[in-house]
Amino acid sequence: MSVIRQLPRIVVDQIAAGEVVERPASVVKELVENSLDAGATNIDVILEEGGIRRIEVRDDGCGIASDELHLALSSHATSKLSDAADLQAIASLGFRGEALASIASVSRLEITSWPRDAERAASIGVDFGTQSAVQDAAGARGTRIVVCDLFSELPARRKFLKRPSTEASHSIAWVERLALVHLGVGFSVQHDGKSVFHVNSSDDLEARCAAVYGKQLSANMIAVEMPSEHIQLSARVGPPESARRNARNVHMFLNGRWVRDPRLLRAVREGVKEFVPHGYYPTLFLALSMSPESIDVNVHPQKTEVRFRDERMVFGRIVNGLRQALSQANWSTRAAGDVGSYSPHTSVGSAVSELGGVASATYAQLGLANSDARPIAAIDDTVATQNFLSVRNTFLFREVEGGVEIIDQHALHERVNLEELRKEIRAGEVVMQPLLVPSLVELSRKELQSLVDKKDVFRKLGVEIAEFGDTTLAINAVPARLKRLKPEALVEDLLEILHQTRKPSPEQIQEEMLYSMSCRAAVMAGDYVNEESLRSLLKRGADLPQDRTCAHGRPVRVFLSYLDLEKAFYRR
């Protein structure tokens, strides 16, 4: 026979701790967020052995009154909410009143606090859930919380902890994230006696990005600022070569809270998709602020997922804001491999470029490619008066300031097509080239119908199609600009586009078609292109607002600095 019992308080807290406290970094996050909620302007974090041995967080915030110290440690006790109505508009980072109780149930915790209007500081200790009495203490204004021996009496939890250096990097990453978005607050982190992160309260976003991402990378980040009455968006986007295969360098914040919302992430990827290759994520900082009533943060125990009242509006702003800013991005050409040498110290900053491989591969092949090399004489063009070299009918090498630039002819042509055609479409002046003999493509009835239904959308893009019998489609005209476009390949892509998205909007079809036409009409790697055309292509590229990536986000250009070359020859 089993008997139903009420669990003892300490067990309840330890179960709750499972949700909130996973590792030292979760403690650091909760304590620093409490300091922020307390209005601190300086927060110091001191770690020993990755925080497993000891975590100390000191702040100069409002403090906790001595007669409330025991309350701060009880579960479901909070100063941030008083009734259910408050849940509708949460302006603080904390609100569940669970963190301190949870942490105290799985560690030895001590709070020392000196609130502004109190005569002196007081402290309270908790040993794996057992509270001691409140005592007078020596201390500074504000609050100091020390957490020792996390999980030491819970071997099952403890064994999931990693090496101290790994645990430390997770903690530092949390402080870095919070430092990026809480301007006006100074932060420092020490690990085993060494300073590992520091920003002053007066440091602006640029200085904070430099501290988190490294000077070089942050100097190359594009700023996106969209102030408005209802929703403010502030973002920094790293250059294409700082993209990586996981979302670790994507940091999104909503009203000062770090969030990891899959739908928000999708909006971000949509906004940067022309600048980041398929399957990669950008290095990106994005902070949104809006009134607390328009969001619900109470949907996830760690509060990292959110719901928006008006999701479409929010996502639209993100997508458009990023697109707009990036389409003007004036990123200087730099080595894909360069980013790896930014030497950031933690996981947030470690923008070690996985695209760097592109540069190194090209680099390694330099010697091999010589036999295919074909020197090209200079002509009197404003863009390229210097010599360049076409290698394997794929890569163009040329000397630029500070080193050598290598251009992928296909990627460049694709970007040029995309930008030029897009400009014509926006102006409503796509020049159509009627085909002397219409191209005929055999399709199923259903396919034919689905294309003919979208006839008007295609026409806007300079493609004229018509039914030509039951199962035949005629392509009568294509954009004059895209001479190399093979109509049959285009039809294949159109079907694919219509097939991929359920009920795509005309705008979606138009965008996808633009990408596919730009690509299909571009010279391929390995295609011979005469010198004059290559020069004209370079010139057209130079005239664009940006030509760093192709329509699919792959790089157009890679740069090898003199330093890279010197290193390769062991001159450095």
Ligand code: ADP
């Ligand atoms: P929550 O943050 O959800 O309210 P916590 O368990 O993290 O719950 O904290 C409980 C309460 O303790 C807070 O509501 C706050 O009143 C107080 N508190 C915790 N840390 C601090 C701090 N650093 N400074 C001032 N008050 C604090």
Ligand code: MG
């Ligand atoms: Mg809290």
